[in-house]
Amino acid sequence: MSRLVMKFGGTSVANVERIHNVARHVKREVEAGRQVAVVVSAMAGKTNELVASCKEASPLYDQREYDAVVASGEQVTAGLLAIALQKIGIPARSWQGWQTPICTNGTHGSARIESIDGAGIIDGFSRGEVAVVAGFQGVHKETGRITTLGRGGSDTSAVALAAAIHADRCDIYTDVDGVYTTDPRVVPKARRMDRVAFEEMLEMASLGAKVLQVRSVEVAMVHKVPTYVRSSFDDPDNPGEGTLICNEEDIVEAQVVTGIAFSRDEAQITLRRVADKPGVAAAVFMPLAEAGINVDMIVQVVSEDGMTDMTFTVGTADYERAFAILEKIKDDIGFSSMAGEKEVAKVSAIGIGMRSHAGVAARAFRALSEKGVNIRAITTSEIKFSVLIDEAYTELAVRTLHTLYGLDAA
Numbered sequence: 001m002s003r004l005v006m007k008f009g010g011t012s013v014a015n016v017e018r019i020h021n022v023a024r025h026v027k028r029e030v031e032a033g034r035q036v037a038v039v040v041s042a043m044a045g046k047t048n049e050l051v052a053s054c055k056e057a058s059p060l061y062d063q064r065e066y067d068a069v070v071a072s073g074e075q076v077t078a079g080l081l082a083i084a085l086q087k088i089g090i091p092a093r094s095w096q097g098w099q100t101p102i103c104t105n106g107t108h109g110s111a112r113i114e115s116i117d118g119a120g121i122i123d124g125f126s127r128g129e130v131a132v133v134a135g136f137q138g139v140h141k142e143t144g145r146i147t148t149l150g151r152g153g154s155d156t157s158a159v160a161l162a163a164a165i166h167a168d169r170c171d172i173y174t175d176v177d178g179v180y181t182t183d184p185r186v187v188p189k190a191r192r193m194d195r196v197a198f199e200e201m202l203e204m205a206s207l208g209a210k211v212l213q214v215r216s217v218e219v220a221m222v223h224k225v226p227t228y229v230r231s232s233f234d235d236p237d238n239p240g241e242g243t244l245i246c247n248e249e250d251i252v253e254a255q256v257v258t259g260i261a262f263s264r265d266e267a268q269i270t271l272r273r274v275a276d277k278p279g280v281a282a283a284v285f286m287p288l289a290e291a292g293i294n295v296d297m298i299v300q301v302v303s304e305d306g307m308t309d310m311t312f313t314v315g316t317a318d319y320e321r322a323f324a325i326l327e328k329i330k331d332d333i334g335f336s337s338m339a340g341e342k343e344v345a346k347v348s349a350i351g352i353g354m355r356s357h358a359g360v361a362a363r364a365f366r367a368l369s370e371k372g373v374n375i376r377a378i379t380t381s382e383i384k385f386s387v388l389i390d391e392a393y394t395e396l397a398v399r400t401l402h403t404l405y406g407l408d409a410a
């Protein structure tokens, strides 16, 4: 008997009417003779609201209690969907993270799944029951406390559950009908792709395309879970196929650039007149690493008279903290001044074809300069390059690159 995991995101379960619509999608698969586990997110906006309440209660909230609070959104939708399924004659029950259990490490707020015991769910299948699993949440076995997997984490719950119960596939239902060449809400000319390679999807997700959480793509790749992105707004009786995330070898028509991603969640810090000598980079970046701050793009200017300028980016949420840490160790490192900018964005082009084509990034630099977009920093790797620009130019830059690489829909 074939086995399926279906995941429905926030907008797909935004209210009871939409939950009834989700139930119809589930019914279709059950009637096709499949064993189904459904993973649900919180209703749209609910998690943001709960995060804001934690901050309101105390800006320095306890991460363990934060998890107890924000995990509650998924508990509600799991129960409601089970009720909606029962109403249309489909036996179903809800499963919280601690009940399954979905065991994670103890990193509250961004925990990683360590193991999933699917026995209870599979037992339910044998009784003809649909399992409705609360996404985003797990339990830290050692302490027994509720954990959450980081924003967008229900995607990872779904793929990991599919691997654990040996499902034939995992369908991620969302508010778009697949993965596009860039965010279709920003570029109306974006094209839906039938297939996208794991490596490309990993880069797109980590560079800002929030359609899938990065970790979910890693899990799908490692455990070889055929994963589709589809729309919950399609007719439940006749849905589209969506986009398959697959191996590079299974892509028929390889493109040099397959997608453009962007992130506004960037901030830039520049240190002026830093001594250009061994050990300085370590002195700057070790304290940031120790504080759990991720540093992304790093550019060091050629030195004059033994002094250099150093510029790098951190996530917007870490900006104030990074600034304060560097201010404190300023005299130890020995730089003359520090500047920062929060209104910056990172725009990236991704494609496995870049491995075998030269000059792909150079064309972008010219196209952006022709549009008057100034580039603050650049990074490149095997299958992507990124530019840091003023945030106000984000859409212009994304559209320019989308057109440049021939990605616009006809």
Ligand code: ADP
Pocket: 008, 009, 010, 011, 012, 041, 152, 173, 174, 175, 176, 178, 179, 180, 181, 182, 183, 184, 185, 204, 208, 209, 210, 211, 212, 259
């Ligand atoms: P869900 O609540 O279902 O998890 P998300 O909001 O997390 O949905 O992700 C879906 C959104 O991702 C879409 O509405 C779209 O705006 C955005 N998105 C960003 N980049 C892309 C892309 N390349 N392809 C498709 N959607 C994208």
Ligand code: ASP
Pocket: 009, 010, 041, 042, 047, 048, 073, 135, 136, 150, 151, 152, 153, 154, 155
């Ligand atoms: N509800 C959680 C969030 O908004 C998890 C998810 O939707 O995947 O981040």
Ligand code: MG
Pocket: 009, 152, 155, 210, 211, 212, 213
């Ligand atoms: Mg999401």
